[in-house]
Amino acid sequence: AQSVTQLDSQVPVFEEAPVELRCNYSSSVSVYLFWYVQYPNQGLQLLLKYLSGSTLVESINGFEAEFNKSQTSFHLRKPSVHISDTAEYFCAVSGASGTYKYIFGTGTRLKVLA
């Protein structure tokens, strides 16, 4: 069975400060890892994904995440946040083969303060 843990339910941070949202997963098989963002009253949008290859993946809006197999982590980071980054962020895992479902964490609410 797979599971995802997002330890921080809420993270307040001042604008232009760095932020890290933590994600740990558990799986007995190889995995794909994802970060999704959800703005109020909207569906989820893919922020970035790790399928294979380089363990550091980046998004077009400045977020990055690093797959750490030994730590079973996929933490999301941004060096300088903006007010517009305020949203709910979900980490998700799926098996690399044999399963079609995605397991989501409980989410981290990022609140960027002026």
Place this chain on the structure above:
Amino acid sequence: DAGVTQSPTHLIKTRGQQVTLRCSPKSGHDTVSWYQQALGQGPQFIFQYYEEEERQRGNFPDRFSGHQFPNYSSELNVNALLLGDSALYLCASSPDSYTGELFFGEGSRLTVL
């Protein structure tokens, strides 16, 4: 290019009633998944449809059923509604040949009174 569309966006039902939610996948996608997102929680996998068949199912009772049509659109049906069924129901589509991303609709918010 239209993304994933869902209807209705909001609906209110009473306990014991039945509800049908609809989803049209993104153009070119033939796989549809349904997720339930309770307030303050992450999405929970209900089931996935491919080639008009339920391919995988999450831990949801038989009151939750679905259907996929030849044009790849899908319906989620929930019978004998309970208060605990109140949630945002998300439809996601993907091209079966690529497992890297789910494309989500904006969801149908169901309130059960």
